[in-house]
Amino acid sequence: MAFEGLTERLQKAMTNLRRKGKVSESDLRQTMREIRLALLEADVNFTVVKDFVKTVRDRALGAKVLEGLNPAQQIVKIVDEELTKTMGETAVPLNKSAKIPTIIMMAGLQGAGKTTTVGKLALKLKNEQNARPLMIAADIYRPAAIQQLQQVGDQIDVPVFQLGTDVDPVEIVRQGLAEAETKHNDYVFIDTAGRLQIDEQLMDELANIKALAHPDEILLVIDAMTGQNAVNTAQGFDDKLDITGVVLTKLDGDTRGGAALSIRAVTGKPIKFIGQGEKMTDLDVFHPNRMSNRILGMGDMLTLIEKAQQQFDEKEAEKMNLKIQENSFDFNDFIAQLDQVDKMGNMEDIMKMIPGMANNPAMKNMNMDPKDMAHVRAIIYSMTEQERTDPDVLNPSRRRRISAGSGRPIHEVNRMIKQFNQTKKMMNQMSKGNFAGMEGLMGGAGGGKGIGGKMQQMAMNRMVRQTKKQKKKRLAKAMRRRKR
Numbered sequence: 001m002a003f004e005g006l007t008e009r010l011q012k013a014m015t016n017l018r019r020k021g022k023v024s025e026s027d028l029r030q031t032m033r034e035i036r037l038a039l040l041e042a043d044v045n046f047t048v049v050k051d052f053v054k055t056v057r058d059r060a061l062g063a064k065v066l067e068g069l070n071p072a073q074q075i076v077k078i079v080d081e082e083l084t085k086t087m088g089e090t091a092v093p094l095n096k097s098a099k100i101p102t103i104i105m106m107a108g109l110q111g112a113g114k115t116t117t118v119g120k121l122a123l124k125l126k127n128e129q130n131a132r133p134l135m136i137a138a139d140i141y142r143p144a145a146i147q148q149l150q151q152v153g154d155q156i157d158v159p160v161f162q163l164g165t166d167v168d169p170v171e172i173v174r175q176g177l178a179e180a181e182t183k184h185n186d187y188v189f190i191d192t193a194g195r196l197q198i199d200e201q202l203m204d205e206l207a208n209i210k211a212l213a214h215p216d217e218i219l220l221v222i223d224a225m226t227g228q229n230a231v232n233t234a235q236g237f238d239d240k241l242d243i244t245g246v247v248l249t250k251l252d253g254d255t256r257g258g259a260a261l262s263i264r265a266v267t268g269k270p271i272k273f274i275g276q277g278e279k280m281t282d283l284d285v286f287h288p289n290r291m292s293n294r295i296l297g298m299g300d301m302l303t304l305i306e307k308a309q310q311q312f313d314e315k316e317a318e319k320m321n322l323k324i325q326e327n328s329f330d331f332n333d334f335i336a337q338l339d340q341v342d343k344m345g346n347m348e349d350i351m352k353m354i355p356g357m358a359n360n361p362a363m364k365n366m367n368m369d370p371k372d373m374a375h376v377r378a379i380i381y382s383m384t385e386q387e388r389t390d391p392d393v394l395n396p397s398r399r400r401r402i403s404a405g406s407g408r409p410i411h412e413v414n415r416m417i418k419q420f421n422q423t424k425k426m427m428n429q430m431s432k433g434n435f436a437g438m439e440g441l442m443g444g445a446g447g448g449k450g451i452g453g454k455m456q457q458m459a460m461n462r463m464v465r466q467t468k469k470q471k472k473k474r475l476a477k478a479m480r481r482r483k484r
């Protein structure tokens with residue numbers, strides 16, 4: 001998971017302060033040293049680190065913050081603000097041309113994720129603005145590249161303009177733009193060729209395409225996993241092409257995060273989007289403040305809510321809310337919720353966006369085993385309709401039948417029902433604004449009432465997760481017994 005090491009180290013650096021009532025200059029020096037090391041280790045550019053540490057130290061010393069009640073919190077606040085500033089303060093939207101089409105040229109090294117990102121962006125514009133994009137295949141050096149763009153186009157139902165591999169890329173772009181003009185496409189994406197490293201020929205070709213197309217946006221696609229090299233690449237492309245923005249891909253991997261922190265500061269060009277997965281929907285607008293929160297382990301609730309909103313039918317969520325409030329939430333609803341959560345993607349990544357969860361030890365064993373999910377489903381599918389809508393009727397003989405029907409041991413059936421009831425109770429309390437029951441789920445960080453229905457999905461998952469935890473506990477107990 002991205003930023004894991006950085007988050008852990010930054011938190012550790014600041015936790016040491018937390019124990020102290022007052023922060024001396026030497027405490028501050030020590031903390032700043034740790035922050036500096038954490039950033040360097042995360043592959044943040046050296047100059048960026050130097051400037052960052054200096055600014056934070058000056059602010060911490062200069063202001064009266066050290067006399068505050070909770071010095072650690074104040075330093076976290078300064079670090080958060082400065083991280084945000086380093087990454088560019090606010091989100092920068094895509095440039096848009098006054099008259100159609102808006103031309104977006106994509107550039108980047110081979111394998112950075114250009115083609116995938118073209119598709120993701122085209123789909124985003126289609127979904128959010130009803131746009132009618134056209135994608136031009138201008139990579140003639142890797143024959144599979146055209147085919148790949150075509151596949152992406154088919155997948156998201158966006159047309160691709162291509163002339164095979166025998167025509168000069170500049171000519172392909174020229175004809176592609178003419179086609180867009182005739183077809184009244186409002187956005188044109190130019191998918192250009194990548195190389196393993198920056199070379200003269202590639203740069204000249206890109207410069208020629210730029211000269212012909214006059215793009216409104218030149219987005220450089222950069223693989224976040226490439227660490228320090230990401231910044232060098234950005235600099236190289238920017239020198240030659242004067243890029244307008246960056247898309248940082250593969251932030252779902254275990255990148256250390258240096259690129260996200262350095263690119264804006266080094267090149268002065270904003271990161272506009274981040275790729276967080278291989279699916280066509282895995283592209284998000286880059287919000288420096290949210291990213292800073294994420295890095296500091298403060299969660300990213302806004303992105304989480306946006307993601308949830310994209311997936312959840314508002315009416316459905318409202319219905320669910322009402323059911324929870326009336327305490328009539330049943331196993332059918334539960335299955336529906338599991339389906340919704342499935343749609344949201346990787347649960348581990350989602351949970352990490354919740355404040356306090358990123359570094360919560362519970363996260364270590366929280367990867368959702370699809371097998372556990374399948375068992376829960378099997379048990380529920382083995383219930384009669386009456387049992388699903390009225391779980392109170394689940395007496396021992398019914399439970400034995402369900403166990404036989406689902407092929408799951410009786411104790412697992414019992415535990416699942418028990419946890420269902422506990423979770424239902426907890427959700428009912430949450431819906432009344434009582435968040436006390438959330439302690440375990442949120443690592444004590446508390447929630448927010450505005451999250452409403454979306455958080456219930458998380459609660460349901462807690463239940464599935466516990467099955468796994470309990471399995472581990474039982475195993476450990478058995479081992480202890482055996483040792484004795």
Ligand SMILES: Nc1nc2c(ncn2[C@@H]2O[C@H](COP(=O)(O)OP(=O)(O)OP(=O)(O)O)[C@@H](O)[C@H]2O)c(=O)[nH]1
Pocket residue numbers: 108109110111112113114115116117139142145148193194195221249250251252253274275276277278282
């Ligand atoms: N995990 C993850 N994988 C990604 C992301 N973006 C792209 N990829 C994957 O990275 C690989 C390379 O992506 P492409 O889109 O083919 O890269 P490209 O820059 O077009 O490559 P060339 O055509 O060779 O220049 C593919 O397997 C993608 O699925 C991302 O945000 N997260």
